Amino acid sequence: MxxxxxxxxxxxxxxxxxxxxxxxxxxxxxxxxxxxxxxxxxxxxxxxxxxxxxxxxxxxxxxxxxxxxxxxxxxxxxxxxxxxxxxxxxxxxxxxxxxxxxDVSFNYEKARELPSFAPPPRDADNKRRMAQVDVERGQEFRKCIECFLCQNVCHVVRDHEENKPAFAGPRFFLRYAELDMHPLDTHDRRELAQGAAGLGMCNITKCCTEVCPEGIKITDNAIIPMKERVVDRKYDPLVWLGNKIGLRTKDNDGRTEP
Amino acid sequence: MTTGVHGPTRAAIDEKTLRPDRWWLPPLTTFVVFSAFVVYATVRAFMGSDYYASPYLSPFYSPCLGDCVEGASDFGQPFRAWPLSAALLILIFPLGFRMTCYYYRKAYYRAFWLSPPACAVAEPKTTYTGETRFPLLLQNVHRYFWYAAVLVGLVLSFDVVLAFRNEDHEWGHMGLGTLLMLVNVVLIWLYTLSCHSCRHTVGGRLRHFSKHPVRYKLWTWVSRLNQDHGRYAWYSLFSVALVDLYIFLIANGTIEDVRFF
CATH class of the missing domain: 3.10.20.30 (Beta-grasp domain)
Incomplete structure (x- = not known):
């Protein structure tokens, strides 16, 4: 009717x-x-x-x-x-x-600032390998349709225009997390996420998750894990000590670039 | 200069939000409940009395390491000379755990800081630096409070075991206080084990799940709990206050414990 x-x-x-x-x-x-x-x-x-x-x-x-x-x-x-x-x-x-x-070009500028996937050299048979369980981990992040609703609702830039140069936004934290969790990516994304992308500006108020039409748990599965990884890299003295004396090596598993 | 949603390049709309729903209700509820809890917990923490009613010890005072009443100190009194309430010696750990918790941060940034008060509702402040500077930079210490919270959880679990006694410390008894303490400790453990730092520690930080199958399994369990972390945060907040109130009322003689057997 x-x-x-x-x-x-x-x-x-x-x-x-x-x-x-x-x-x-x-x-x-x-x-x-x-x-x-x-x-x-x-x-x-x-x-x-x-x-x-x-x-x-x-x-x-x-x-x-x-x-x-x-x-x-x-x-x-x-x-x-x-x-x-x-x-x-x-x-x-x-x-x-x-x-x-x-004009959503802000998002494309932020995309360009993000170093792309950097895999290691291929195996002897000219292939690269990763286990299914590691493939599955990033699948949720691949559902992103780049509608930029999360970027739009994020108060860090919505309410503060001046933060735009220093803040990449939830969509790109998703990408940082996806790459940092990727076993074949050789970059260390943690320093960049906190520095250039402004992860520390996020105060995890979860609006990005609330508006995502794909139902991606942006805050719980990407931003917070990325924040914890940044703590490993920058703020946790025990992790630093463990890295120095060689007791904690898994954080750098597969990374070749600092 | 006008910034944010009223900036010069944005669509000219006078309203800070066009949401017609009661978006202010969840932050207001959080504000009222958290404030009530803070007031209650502060009063009880400074009170320094009526925290032990044999065999029950209030979770606000456990472990009781100061100059505590007889029977309350199961781990000795190393801070016997401490002049203030014994609760003040240990509450910093659960308090710090909750203050730096990723769920509570969301809740109080919205309700107390109004940053933002609700999604797509403009915040009142004109500047914002997030968690990049002191003191909010200290939120990154959350994992250390989680380590402490695990110890607190173990102590509270021990208290529940001791609560299966009667007033004369004979084993094999149970009262309403035991049941409340048991429910409380289950909720405390659910809250502690669903923590985002726990999730990171058990397996989230790995880059190859396939190389660490046991940790991957643990991570999947914690991830499942983690989905309800906010719910456990609320439930355990209520339960810990309720247990303390129950013990307070028994200790000061207002009510008598309901004994089951």
Missing amino acids: GYQLKMRVWRGDQSGGDLGDYTVEVSEGEVVLDALHRVQATQAGDLAIRWNCKAGKCGSCSAEINGRPRLLCMTRLSDFDETETITVTPLRTFPVIRDLVT
Whole structure:
């Protein structure tokens, strides 16, 4: 059964903008992106929306719905009361381009700062080997669709623009953790994670985990393990002593670069 | 200069958040409950009395290493000359463990620091350096408090064994206090063993699970517990206060212990 949905959609660009009111007919089973497309088709032909797969896998349609960072294509209208007005705004951490489209290039700059996977030389038969159990460890991190909702909700940059140069954000802590736990990666990522990527800025308030549409336990499985690894490397005197006298060697298992 | 969500390049929206739900309720609840616990624990820690009702010893005072009442010191009184309450000698360890705990940090950064008060709700402060500087840099000491927490857990487990006695220290008896202490120690162990530092120590720090099958197995067990670390943090907070309150009320004669056998 269809009904008339009331929406408020942010329209504007960096010179200014406001929430515009729209009433649009929607049907059972639709998502917020469907409603916005109908607004675009019937009332606001110039409404800018970034979208692609409509299946929660491309990470393009990130926005804020009733103040919560979510994917437009994965937010069902049935989650809301039919009389409720749904408010849609662009991501509030990144520079707005127009309407619901923001400039997320901050994230690509941070991606470039992260040294890529550095495997050791191949075995004699020209292959590299790792056990299944070690492969499985990083699979959760590979589910990331780079929607940047975690980057958007993180208060370190959301509320403090000045932190952007020094802070990589949850998505990239995920990548740091994935590589640091990778048995074939030869880099030591710990120093870099704490220094250049600003892991110490994170105060583990878990909003990144709350908004992840893939359900990745970013804080528990990536950020906190990475923080513990940084403690090993930088702050724990017993670990330092153990490394010096050769009693603790497993931390550097497979690492060849400092 | 205006920064954060009201910065010049961001979408111009006046509200700090557009969330219509009661986002303030969880941090407010945390604030009220934690504050109540801190007040209660402070009063009890400084009280220095009514912490032992044979055979029960309050977890706030265990091990009782100061000038404690007769029967309370199962590990001697090496700090007999300590002029203040014996609880102050040992509470630093469980307190430090909880203060630096990754779950509690989340809870009190949100509820007390408002940093942020809730997800996608702008924080009031204009500057932020996270845990990069003193004193918050000291959060990195968490694993040492975890080592201490394991010892505290062992002592509290010993207290539960001693609680299977009657008032005259004859074995094979049990009361409501024994049951409360037993539940408390189970929750304390669940909280201690689900700790993120424990997870790291038993196997998380390894780079090759395949080379260390036993530690990998331990890591999977701790990982399973770790999913509910926050829940255990709350339950054990309540249980430890409840056990102390029960023993306090028996010790000062307000109620009598319910003996099962």
